[in-house]
Amino acid sequence: MSGATIFIVEDELIEAEDIRQTLEKLGYHVSGICRSGESALRTVTKTRPDLILMDIHLAGTMDGIDTAEQIHTLYTIPVIFLTAHADEASLERAKVTEPYGYVLKPFDERELYSSIEMALYKHRMEEQAREDTRTIRVLANAIPDAVMLLDADQQVIALNDAMSRRLNDSYPKMQREPAILFDHEGMFTSLESQVSSVLKSGIPVRFEEKRNNAWFEVSLHLVNGHEGQKKRVLVQYHDITDHKMFENQLKKEGITQIEQNMEQFQILNDQIRNPLQAIMGYVSLDCVHYRERIMDQIAVIDTLVDRLDRGWVESEKVRRFLLRHYRNRPDDPTDETSCRNPLEDA
Structure with missing residues (x-):
């Protein structure tokens, strides 16, 4: 037995007392009994029971369905309807309140117990589901x-x-x-x-x-x-806007740096070739004794110059590639998402 707290809403005092005794016999705690929907709403606000047994036909301006609808709107307390006759019109109205069950009068003790336990279990599962949903929502909003x-x-x-x-x-x-x-x-x-x-x-x-x-x-x-x-x-x-801006900045700076390096290559090439030509001219005029050694060193310098030339050519290829693919490029998402390797065009 769960020992849950149950509230009774029944306008027939004898039936209400019979229900109370049955519930206590089954091990439940009865938190109160009310005869009208109005008084039930005031009391439920204070007692907050685990479950409510609600007679559909009540004394007063509010019947059990109206009362259950208010409880369903304000709280998450499960409601089981008690009724001596379940006419179709009442059942259709009752569906809107999403009750946890119906018990027909006169009720069987075992049937009442089963209905209560099933309602309590269903309510616990729904509460767990709601808590899981809230947790997932919090996690989803954390990113x-x-x-x-x-x-x-x-x-x-x-x-x-x-x-x-x-x-x-x-x-x-x-x-x-x-x-x-x-x-x-x-x-x-x-x-x-x-x-x-x-x-x-x-x-x-x-x-x-x-x-x-x-x-x-x-x-x-x-x-x-x-x-x-x-x-x-x-x-x-x-x-990824910041990443794209940083990437574009790197591309622009890369092009600028390569162009500056190419200018330095050209200047260095000229600075080496001019003295080299002068040395070769001097060797042809004199210094026959050291001519062979000097020519060896000239060959070394000439090799370095050739390497500078090749570096300049490769840098020019990279520069043309970067200019072709990244400078003044239209903002076309299809270009950005293409899987083709642009290096194949270089």
Whole structure:
């Protein structure tokens, strides 16, 4: 026996006392008995029982269904309805309050016990699920990246606050159309085919996308559902704007540095070749005795000059490559996401 606290709402005093005795016999604690919905609401606010047994037909302006609806709105206390006759109209009204069960009068002790225990267990599981959802929500909002979960129909199932801000809170609460239709700025345009690809192949997809003045690395991963659940796709937008700005700055500085190095190569080449030619002229006129040694040293210097020439040529190739691919390049996301190796063009 659980020893749970139960509150009784019953306008028939004899039946209410019978229920109280039965509950105490089963090991439960009865926190109170009320005859009307109005008094029940005032008392429940103070006592906060684990479960409420609610007669559908009560004395007063509020019946059991009205009272249960108020309790369902204000609290998360499970309610089991008690009724001598369950007409269809009452049952339809009662469904809105999401009750945890129905017990028909006159009730069987074993049936009442089973209904209470099942309701308490269901409530505990729901509370655990709500707590898990809150925990996941906190974790999802702890990261700055915009994250959302799409189903096979590309509808938004869940999203964190960062993604909600990106959508300007314009996404509908109940989706009936693909999520790509909800984005006024076209954020989902590049996702339509990518989501379909991930759902079919199961292979993660990652690409870069520019939107306005910001760059994002977009990642899509398949989430396999449990038995009977459809596959889903996790979409993550990671802001790489700072990285792109730093990368572009390095490219610009690299081009400038190479051009400066090439100028130095040319100056050094001239500074070496001019004296070298003069030395060779002097050797041809005199110093026959040292001519062989001098020519050996000239050959060494000439080799260095050739290496400088080759370095200049290679630097020119790199310079042309960088200018061709990175200077005055249009902001075209398709260029940034291409898998072709541009070094093959050099």
